[in-house]
Amino acid sequence: MDPTRFAFDWFSAETPDMTLVQYELAAEVRSVVEPDDQILVCRVEALRVGLGSGHADVDAHLPWMTDGRQVWARWDAAAKVSALIFDRTAAQDLARRMSGNDAYRLRVRELGPVGRDAAAQWERSYAYLTASLGQASPDDDLILAGLRRHALWATLTAFDTGFGEALEGAAQLRQAPTTVRRALDFIDQNAHRDITVDDIAVAVHMSTRGLQYAFRRALDTTPAEQLRRARLDGAHRELLRGRASTVGQIARRWGFAHPSRFATAYRDVYGVAPSQALRRGRGD
Template structure:
């Protein structure tokens, strides 16, 4: 379940108090109250906070997170960002897992941030890599390239909107959102995950592992499982399972999970479920009704609305 918060304030003490709730090391200095305005949006899901705020004021700020990984973009035309090794580009996001980063702007800025618990992020990175001894470390504050930074920003916009639209019953969507945020971040920046080989050694025959994965998907597609959970059930790393699926089935675990969830939604529709199509779609992990309809039509040759109409008329 996502905890969502949205408000506007002109009390400059509210800024630091709210921001420190998410990043305890955050501090603001020299805030000019004459032009002050603060607009806050956030969504919290387990192990991840997604934050966007706009702040009109001259501000000096700094973060030095403990037990967190913070990824941030400060969008301003009259400021600067100072990282542990010098000035950072204003048109790119940055990341820190402890080293101090400071920002200054004179009038207006919009700040976007993902905040991960370090232990949770490391556990998921170990699941992805198959290396139970992986120590997740950030080796540089800047993204690997401008295109990597731009991809992170597009993903942030998408995941913020998705998180704000989450309903309490959207457990499948929540699990996927958290994984998407971390994977995009770890691939956009220079982290120790990138040292892991592109495919992990397989200690068991791939067909048996694939069968275990298929059985797990069929039995649990209605639950908030991710590709990492499927790999764990098959006793493989996520990368190793990706390779095994490609070799044995010419598909991916994610594609198979998506297909089984489509089939689950189809069963409900054909059984005469009276819930709206959008509600059924969300229950099976599809946040956008239009995308669900397109995937359904591609898989089954007709739209879910037509399917429901055929059932009603039978």
């Protein structure tokens, strides 16, 4: 940054688990962001601006989103920066409540929005949030909760996060047969135990083959895969509590005999290594 060309104007507003930031900066800037326990959505408006991740460029005329992937930016004149920052764990929990799908995993598949109409909608929502948060009092808990929900919904639908699929999955689950829903409840309540697909079938008074067919027909998955997801979710919660000494200890406790396979499965779902989640849980 060149201090002889520096000018700065800043506005920020916070709700629990979300921060809105907007600033105008006249300077030569080179920056890199790589959020750890946050989700960042940003728009940089400038005459000459470059954005990218690794060796790939990002469309600098549109907002972008990252849940951990490194993004670099550079500009050499005045720029207006608009950003929303969500706590990752809180956003995951709220997204599950909004979708009604407890199996949803919030992951940013692409940095850019799903289209220009979606980008424009996100920017309109951002402008609304800026005006509304500027008028809200810190004591307006219900108003702030509503604005946070609006912000996350607008963000998850503007970018490729799998949120639309979660909404469809929740509707599919509500229409699933009673036996399948009972099996899902049994899995959620007993995933920490040494249960098998046969045990799940016995619990809902079905044959194993019949249960597999019912899951495939209603949810396009299998009881074994659902059990694996429930155990991975349990391991995730335990990692974030930071109470175990090693990742391998948690993996074994949740039925994953091979730490390397567990690490791969965990990274595929949560976007970070389990060792990183454990360090975060300990506050390292």
